[in-house]
Amino acid sequence: MATQTHTNATDMDQADPIGGGHHSFRVEGISKSFRHVQALEDVSLAVDHGEVIGLVGENGAGKSTLLKILTGVLQADEGQLFVDGEAVTFKNPREAANYGVSLVHQEQDIITTMRGYENLYLGREIERFGVLEKEQMRKEAQAFVDDLGINIDMQEHVRDYTFNERQMLEIAKSFHVSKKSENPVILLDEPTAGLEESGRQILFDLVNDLRDRATFVFVSHELDEVLQISDRIYVLKDGERVDDTTAAEATTDSLQQAMVGRETADEYYRVPDQQRDTELGETTLTVDKAAHEDVVGPVSFSVREGEIFGIVGVEGSGKQRLGRLLAGDLDITQGSISVDGTTLHRPTVSDMVDAGVGYIPKDRKSEGLLLYQSVLVNTSLAMVRDMHGNVPLLDLDAEEEATLDAIEELSIKTPGPKALVHGLSGGNQQKVVIARWLAQETPVLVMDNVTRGIDVGAKEEVYRLCRELTDQGVSIVFIGDELPEVIGMSNRIAVMANGEFVGEAFDASLGNKPTEQELIQEMI
Amino acid sequence: MSTSTVSEWITEQREQRTLQDWIQDLGPFVMLFGLIITFSLTTDRFLTGGNLIDNVAKNAVTLLLVALAGTFPILQQSIDLSVESIVLLTGVVTVVLISKFGLGLLAIPIAIGVGMLAGLFNGVIFTKLKVPSFLVTLGTLSVMAGIGKIITGGSTITFRDPAVRVISNGEVLGIPNLVLWGLLIYAGTIVLAFRTKFGRYCFALGENERVVELAGAKVDRYKIYPFVLSGLLCGIAGVLLTLRISSASPNIGSGLMLPSIAAIVMGGTALTGGVGGPHRTILGVLVIAVLNNGMNLLGIDSFIQEIILGLVVVGAVALSIDRKKIDVVK
Numbered sequence: 001m002a003t004q005t006h007t008n009a010t011d012m013d014q015a016d017p018i019g020g021g022h023h024s025f026r027v028e029g030i031s032k033s034f035r036h037v038q039a040l041e042d043v044s045l046a047v048d049h050g051e052v053i054g055l056v057g058e059n060g061a062g063k064s065t066l067l068k069i070l071t072g073v074l075q076a077d078e079g080q081l082f083v084d085g086e087a088v089t090f091k092n093p094r095e096a097a098n099y100g101v102s103l104v105h106q107e108q109d110i111i112t113t114m115r116g117y118e119n120l121y122l123g124r125e126i127e128r129f130g131v132l133e134k135e136q137m138r139k140e141a142q143a144f145v146d147d148l149g150i151n152i153d154m155q156e157h158v159r160d161y162t163f164n165e166r167q168m169l170e171i172a173k174s175f176h177v178s179k180k181s182e183n184p185v186i187l188l189d190e191p192t193a194g195l196e197e198s199g200r201q202i203l204f205d206l207v208n209d210l211r212d213r214a215t216f217v218f219v220s221h222e223l224d225e226v227l228q229i230s231d232r233i234y235v236l237k238d239g240e241r242v243d244d245t246t247a248a249e250a251t252t253d254s255l256q257q258a259m260v261g262r263e264t265a266d267e268y269y270r271v272p273d274q275q276r277d278t279e280l281g282e283t284t285l286t287v288d289k290a291a292h293e294d295v296v297g298p299v300s301f302s303v304r305e306g307e308i309f310g311i312v313g314v315e316g317s318g319k320q321r322l323g324r325l326l327a328g329d330l331d332i333t334q335g336s337i338s339v340d341g342t343t344l345h346r347p348t349v350s351d352m353v354d355a356g357v358g359y360i361p362k363d364r365k366s367e368g369l370l371l372y373q374s375v376l377v378n379t380s381l382a383m384v385r386d387m388h389g390n391v392p393l394l395d396l397d398a399e400e401e402a403t404l405d406a407i408e409e410l411s412i413k414t415p416g417p418k419a420l421v422h423g424l425s426g427g428n429q430q431k432v433v434i435a436r437w438l439a440q441e442t443p444v445l446v447m448d449n450v451t452r453g454i455d456v457g458a459k460e461e462v463y464r465l466c467r468e469l470t471d472q473g474v475s476i477v478f479i480g481d482e483l484p485e486v487i488g489m490s491n492r493i494a495v496m497a498n499g500e501f502v503g504e505a506f507d508a509s510l511g512n513k514p515t516e517q518e519l520i521q522e523m524i
Numbered sequence: 525m526s527t528s529t530v531s532e533w534i535t536e537q538r539e540q541r542t543l544q545d546w547i548q549d550l551g552p553f554v555m556l557f558g559l560i561i562t563f564s565l566t567t568d569r570f571l572t573g574g575n576l577i578d579n580v581a582k583n584a585v586t587l588l589l590v591a592l593a594g595t596f597p598i599l600q601q602s603i604d605l606s607v608e609s610i611v612l613l614t615g616v617v618t619v620v621l622i623s624k625f626g627l628g629l630l631a632i633p634i635a636i637g638v639g640m641l642a643g644l645f646n647g648v649i650f651t652k653l654k655v656p657s658f659l660v661t662l663g664t665l666s667v668m669a670g671i672g673k674i675i676t677g678g679s680t681i682t683f684r685d686p687a688v689r690v691i692s693n694g695e696v697l698g699i700p701n702l703v704l705w706g707l708l709i710y711a712g713t714i715v716l717a718f719r720t721k722f723g724r725y726c727f728a729l730g731e732n733e734r735v736v737e738l739a740g741a742k743v744d745r746y747k748i749y750p751f752v753l754s755g756l757l758c759g760i761a762g763v764l765l766t767l768r769i770s771s772a773s774p775n776i777g778s779g780l781m782l783p784s785i786a787a788i789v790m791g792g793t794a795l796t797g798g799v800g801g802p803h804r805t806i807l808g809v810l811v812i813a814v815l816n817n818g819m820n821l822l823g824i825d826s827f828i829q830e831i832i833l834g835l836v837v838v839g840a841v842a843l844s845i846d847r848k849k850i851d852v853v854k
Binding site for chain 2: 349367368370385392
């Protein structure tokens with residue numbers, strides 16, 4: 001059971017900066033830090049009965065951590081949760097559910113090979129003498145969802161449900177686990193992510209219908225949706241609550257502003273440092289109708305010295321595969337790639353590295369780094385290729401020098417060149433991957449989501465580094481999932497869909513940046 | 525569950541220096557000195573120059589070469605189980621070339637070449653056909669032993685050529701040539717492991733092949749080389765062994781595989797690859813050589829010696845394996 005602290009209501013009124021002890025769910029001064037990152041700092045929020053609360057913030061702003069704390073998956077370092085005025089501590093999701101707080105996951109958390117009612121009762125089955133009471137469960141389950149106004153057949157297998165129906169089942173599950181509570185609080189994490197337009201409407205209607213029976217916290221990237229469904233909106237930025245506004249007062253622009261902070265996007269991505277068209281040098285990389293079987297391509301484009309060529313697309317559009325193609329990791333079955341005038345047909349990774357293309361993979365832990373080797377070994381991993389002069393020995397001095405230079409230049413926070421990469425923070429690990437290519441002055445870099453999973457400070461350093469590299473004439477192919485980032489960083493942006501480019505690349509030079517909407521229209 | 529908390533926990537575990545770390549670093553030393561003290565006290569002959577040089581050191585050389593051979597495949601997270609058969613094959617080839625073909629010194633490079641070819645075969649099958657190395661070498665363990673035994677015709681073959689024998693049996697300043705060869709090659713493998721690209725890639729491949737590939741290395745080639753090197757060193761071991769006794773029986777080299785792997789692991793090269801190195805393998809070799817010698821001096825039954833050796837192997841692996849790096853053991 002949850003540990004409980006009974007607090008006098010009047011005391012609480014005084015201690016409560018947000019007001020009144022009558023909120024159904026209240027969070028006060030929550031802080032949480034992981035090893036290297038302060039994920040949440042002094043976050044407070046309050047939710048009233050029947051409210052729909054929006055929670056927005058950029059990736060890494062702390063939304064997921066907050067949801068995990070609210071549902072007992074993680075424990076806060078500091079701060080207190082209150083349910084109906086009562087101070088509570090959730091040690092695990094089950095305790096949270098006993099107080100009516102539950103989460104509908106981003107990735108659906110149901111077992112598709114089981115029937116609807118079996119999922120609803122999962123872990124809380126009704127038994128008699130150790131035998132499941134299937135008929136009773138089925139009937140009660142059906143009555144339960146009917147009562148919520150959810151139209152699904154609980155006898156069916158979940159694999160036969162539509163995506164929308166599965167989500168309905170998830171919401172029903174949330175009500176079901178928190179049925180002990182008068183006022184369930186249901187946290188919806190990116191609920192519209194996989195939904196079609198019609199599905200979204202069904203979801204919104206359901207949330208609206210159930211308003212008087214539960215409190216919803218709606219977490220989403222889609223600001224217009226948040227505005228449409230929410231009564232009030234909290235904005236998180238870098239682990240802090242930076243805004244608390246009613247939906248009526250807010251606009252997508254004002255929310256965006258709050259999410260990014262005082263700093264404008266232009267400053268964040270150092271857009272003024274971007275190379276101007278007139279400053280760009282010779283063409284370094286030319287991709288000529290390159291394709292991998294009928295999976296990716298044919299794709300043609302070229303990148304000039306000092307240019308950042310952005311590539312965006314939805315999941316499965318082939319942008320990640322295109323990165324692998326450029327790395328030589330995916331066989332180029334048609335077409336060719338030229339680097340600095342040398343044309344390559346069916347190059348291997350080794351050929352591409354020889355030609356001067358360095359690839360920074362999306363998943364640095366499994367593909368980018370030797371985690372249990374030193375910073376030095378990781379940094380020099382590419383440059384050792386060329387260390388075979390008259391004596392086939394490694395030049396240890398050159399390695400050390402290159403590593404120390406990289407540590408200095410990229411401000412890698414490490415105890416020293418011999419320290420294991422495993423102990424570094426994500427941002428510093430990523431810098432080591434970049435350092436590998438800087439150590440041998442690679443002229444073309446292919447970056448796949450180079451800032452994925454690193455904190456804001458490290459991101460800013462990566463952006464600065466990209467600007468410095470392009471200033472020195474390095475060409476960068478910048479593949480990304482985060483549209484604002486790709487827009488901010490790139491000189492031109494190609495949109496991928498079904499393995500090919502959609503039309504011509506967008507001009508994203510200084511002052512001509514396309515909007516996210518313009519890109520999204522091409523993406524889908 | 526949040527992966528960050530889990531990985532954080534692992535990091536903390538790693539940073540704490542555990543008892544196991546101490547066992548790994550100091551274990552072989554402690555064991556070696558423990559055995560030396562024990563045998564010095566329990567036998568009269570152990571701590572004599574004659575015993576230490578003629579028995580312990582000389583006998584240790586073959587095991588040392590074979591263990592050094594096995595170290596590199598293990599560093600890159602594969603394994604060569606065929607080492608003892610390569611010793612047999614190259615030993616037999618040496619003797620036949622000298623006694624039947626009268627090739628004299630020329631027999632040595634040819635025999636070593638045969639060892640390298642055997643290693644190349646292992647490496648190519650492993651890399652190009654993507655057969656796990658332990659299966660490939662388990663197969664060739666049997667194949668090459670068979671070939672070697674056919675060449676001998678099932679009986680011991682001998683040769684007489686004092687000029688060739690001196691390579692193994694002579695001595696310089698009182699130190700047997702055999703031991704000098706062992707030390708020379710030992711030093712060579714350390715240079716290979718820590719001062720060459722080959723060595724660097726061995727460690728890197730043992731940790732994560734994909735990363736090495738994306739860094740532009742010709743991975744297949746560097747996965748084959750350790751097996752060729754293994755063949756080379758086993759070839760040298762086979763040559764030196766047969767020159768020492770000027771004969772080759774159908775079962776020379778047999779029983780080397782298990783102690784060599786034990787020596788490698790005891791030295792600190794984990795079967796999971798990426799850590800350790802040949803410089804430490806010699807410690808494991810000495811432990812086993814001293815153990816063997818001491819048990820012989822004590823007159824322990826050879827079958828019981830087998831049992832003890834097996835227990836030492838499993839114990840050494842259990843103590844030294846890097847569990848933190850392993851999620852699932854199959």
